[in-house]
Amino acid sequence: MIKEKFDLKNKVAIITGASKGIGKAMARGLAEFGATVIVSSRKQEAVDQVAQEFKKLGFSADSIQCHVAKKDDRIKLVEKVIDKHGKIDILINNAGTNPYFGPISKMPENLYQKTMDININSAIELSNLVYPYMKNQGGGSIIHISSIEGLHPSPFMAAYNISKTALIMAGKNQSIEWGKYNIRVNSICPGYVKTKLSAALLENETSKKGFLKNVSLGRESTPDEMAGLAVFLASDASSYMTGTSIVNDGGLMNAPLIPMQ
Ligand SMILES: NC(=O)c1ccc[n+]([C@@H]2O[C@H](COP(=O)([O-])OP(=O)(O)OC[C@H]3O[C@@H](n4cnc5c(N)ncnc54)[C@H](OP(=O)(O)O)[C@@H]3O)[C@@H](O)[C@H]2O)c1
Helix, strand or coil, rough: CCCHCCCCCEEEECCCCCCCCCHHHHHHHHHHCCEEEEECCCCCCHHHHHHHCCCCCCCCEEEECCCCCHHHHHHHHHHHHHHHHCCCEEEEECCCCCCCCHHHCCCCCHHHHHHHHHHHHHHHHHHHCCCCHHHHHHEEEEEECCHHHHCCCCCEEEEHHCCCCCCCCHHHHHHHHHHHHCEEEEEEECCCEECCCHHHCCCCCCHHHHHCCCCCCCCCCCCCCCHHHHHHCCCHCCCCCCCCCCEECCCHCCCCCCCCC
């Protein structure tokens, strides 16, 4: 049965940056399909709350604090999951940041480094930590949350753009190295999603109108609209997919080069 391929029962999934926004929505999606979800972010209290909320709904959830840019936190996260749950089937590298808006020529070195540490370096390091477990257990699915900003330049967020492009390529390299162990690695490229992170772009009604004018569907998405794709890539329904990046952007990447009349 094809339907059964979406089943995530007995799967253990780590989702970073899952206290709110896209990460929380994807964690809930995976939990609805039967996975035990490890909700993780920088704040223990915030992830405890989300795990409690999920448990009240009858889902299997746990919560572990992890600032993804901190090496000790990453190691502890993986060790704790293995100690308590015995395996890791799914890793979603979702935590991300965009601390600098401005020209590339004026980009402060520390903010560039912060962006790289959180958006790309941590995803590579966390993947390296789960890799031996996935290899020994016969496979796994790693999903990087990139962005359409990793496929197309923007005039004022170069560090973010560069980090998100690198994330897609990290996934491609991991996929060719780890495919023989049945470890699949794919990236999701969301467009505009209504979250705290995108508030800087979408809060102001005038600028929001400008941003959304090139979205075929004429609106930003909700975090929930990213969850189905995460379930698909996490599950056996996508068992032949690896090394790819999937755009989920309401048609924004199709923005016409000649302005619409
Ligand atoms: N929103 C969009 O339009 C959009 C579009 C394309 C791609 N994305 C990508 O989607 C991902 C999620 O973004 P979002 O919009 O859902 O953001 P969000 O609503 O601001 O949520 C960010 C999440 O990451 C956590 N977090 C932040 N820094 C962290 C760190 N250093 N270590 C661990 N957790 C951290 C936050 O929780 P704590 O504060 O509790 O740590 C929170 O749970 C990001 O990678 C972003 O680049 C977003």
